[in-house]
Amino acid sequence: MSDTSPSRRLLILSCSMTKRDGPQYMPARDRYDGPLWRTLRHVDPDEHKAQVAFLSAEYGFRGARSTIENYEARMTPEIVTAMKAGGLGTRWLPPKTLRRVMPSGEHPGMHIASMTEHGRKPFVEVCLVGGALYLDVMQHFVELFQE
Template sequence: MTNPLSPRRLLILSCSMTKRDGPQYIPARDRYDGPLWRTLRHVDPDERKARVAFLSAEYGFREARTTIENYDRRMTREIAAAMRAGGLGTRWPLPKTHRRAMPSGEHPGMHIASMTEHGRKPFVDVCLVGGALFLDVMRHFVDLFQEDGFVRGSSPVTEVCAPIGIMRQRMSIWLNRSTGDASDDADDGGRR
C-alpha cells in the first residue's frame, strides 16, 4: 500500500552496472544493486515517498517495478541521441532486425501513462538522478511528460549529478522532503 505522496512524486534513476543475480526476470528496483539503488531500498523500501522509474541503455524508460533480465549495456552518446529522437513512442530494447511489422519492447509513453493513471494524477515533484548522458535524456522525457500532462508544468525538477556519495545524500534528502502540493489529490485534470 502506498501513501498519498507516492503517486504524485517521481524519482527517475539511471540504471546500475552492478546487478543482483537471481531468477531470469526480477523487478528493476531489486535487480539493480549500485549505491544509488541500495540507498533507495534503504530510504524508501516500499515506494511510499515517491514512485520510481529508471532509464537504461537496454530498456529505455520504465517503471522500477518492471521485471528485467540481467544485461550488460552501457549508455552511449548514440543511444542517448536515439532515445531523445524516439520520444515517448520508441520501443526498447530496439529490435535487432527490421523484419517485424510491430516492434517488440515497451515505450516510455506507456509507462508514464500507467504511473499517472493516464494523466489523471500527474506528478507534481520530480527528481532526476544519474550521470550527464542519462540526465540529458531524462530532461528531454520530463519536457515531453509536461507537454502531455503526465507532469504538471509548474512542478519543481531536481537534478542530481555529482560524485556518488553526494548523489546518495541528495537523493535521500529529496526522498525524505515532504511537499504539501505532492499530496494534493484535487481532480484538476493535471493541468494548472
C-alpha cells in the same frame, strides 16, 4: 500547499552497472545494486515516499517495478540520440533485426501514463539522478511528459 503524496512524486534513477543475481526476470528495483539502488531499497522499500522509474540503455524508460533480465549495456551518445529522436513512442528494447513487421518493446509513454493514472494524477515533484548522458534523456522525457 501542493500535494506531495507519494503518488505525486517521481524519482528517475539511471540504471546500475552492478546488478544482483537471481531469477531470470526480477523487478529493476531489486536487480540494480549500485549505491543509489541499495539506498532506495533501504529508505523507501515500498515506494511510499515516491514512485520510482529508471532509464537504461538496454530497457529505456520504465517503472522500477518492471521486470528485467541481467544485462550489460552502457549508455552512449548514439543511444541518447535514438531515444530522444523517438520521443515518448521510442520502443525499447530495439529490434535486433529488421525482419519484425510490428515494433517490439515498451515505450516511455505507456509507463508514464500508467504511473500517472493516464494523466489524472500528474507528478508535482520530479527528481532525476544519473550521469550526463542519462540526465540528457531524462530531462527530454520530462519535458515531453509535461506536454
